[in-house]
Amino acid sequence: MESSFILLFLGPLTGGTLALLSANVYEKQLKLFLSFAGAYLLAVTLTHLIPEVFQEFDTYKGLFVLSGFLFQVFLERFSEGIEHGHLHVNHHLKNKVIPLGILLSLGFHSFTEGIPIGALQDNHQASFALIFGIFLHEIPATFTMITLFKGIKIPNKVLVIVMLVYACMSPLGAFSSGFIGQHVPEYLFDYFMAFVIGTFLHISTTILFESSEKHSFQTGKLIAIIIGILLAILVGWGI
Numbered sequence: 001m002e003s004s005f006i007l008l009f010l011g012p013l014t015g016g017t018l019a020l021l022s023a024n025v026y027e028k029q030l031k032l033f034l035s036f037a038g039a040y041l042l043a044v045t046l047t048h049l050i051p052e053v054f055q056e057f058d059t060y061k062g063l064f065v066l067s068g069f070l071f072q073v074f075l076e077r078f079s080e081g082i083e084h085g086h087l088h089v090n091h092h093l094k095n096k097v098i099p100l101g102i103l104l105s106l107g108f109h110s111f112t113e114g115i116p117i118g119a120l121q122d123n124h125q126a127s128f129a130l131i132f133g134i135f136l137h138e139i140p141a142t143f144t145m146i147t148l149f150k151g152i153k154i155p156n157k158v159l160v161i162v163m164l165v166y167a168c169m170s171p172l173g174a175f176s177s178g179f180i181g182q183h184v185p186e187y188l189f190d191y192f193m194a195f196v197i198g199t200f201l202h203i204s205t206t207i208l209f210e211s212s213e214k215h216s217f218q219t220g221k222l223i224a225i226i227i228g229i230l231l232a233i234l235v236g237w238g239i
Helices: 002-021 027-053 059-079 100-119 124-151 156-167 169-183 186-210 219-236
Strands: none
Touching: 002 124, 002 156, 002 169, 027 124, 027 186, 027 219, 059 100, 059 186, 100 124, 100 156, 100 169, 100 186, 124 156, 124 219, 156 169, 169 186
16 A cells, blocks of 8 residues: 555646646636545545444534534635635735645645545555545645646746645654554544544535535536545455
8 A cells, every 4th residue: 555655646746837837817617626536535535535424423523524614614724725726826916925725734635635545454455545536635635736837827836846845744744643543542533524524524625615606516527526436445345
């Protein structure tokens, strides 16, 4: 499983590099890819993470899921929805400095994305399915972040450093959860996992709802969502 951890680095590096090399913002393509990645992440959460945490019924776990969901709502006050592909360059043009609120909140978000991997380390199919989902999600998230920072005239050298540091956050979350899981009682770790599930549910469902127009999905987006769900199921089953 350790060899697949490289995908956690490659997702942000791919998205950030594309943003650095591109002079355009591919809004339509980004929305399609976000729909695909959001559907994939939702399917992995429902088919692997929730069954893993709720093997034994515990009402407190539901409260932690709700807490994680609401925490992600709060976090977006600082990230401004970049993890969903939102791009608001004009809002920051006067500053011409890196918005620390965005950078820190996205870094924390990326760190928490890696945490469930430690809980699935004994289930290689489910672990790889989640790693691949994070890889898919981080490409548009990092693309949007670096595009925003380019728009406020941050030098490319600084952007490369930001991209490399950001690429380390999900792997750090994964390795940290592996360590925590070995030194913390299982029921406490399950509560923490339930909290992360709540953040995943908010991220994935927000992506899907925001990708719809007038409460209906265009054909291309619907196909992207179906492919994302099917791929998550197939990867999780090891097919």
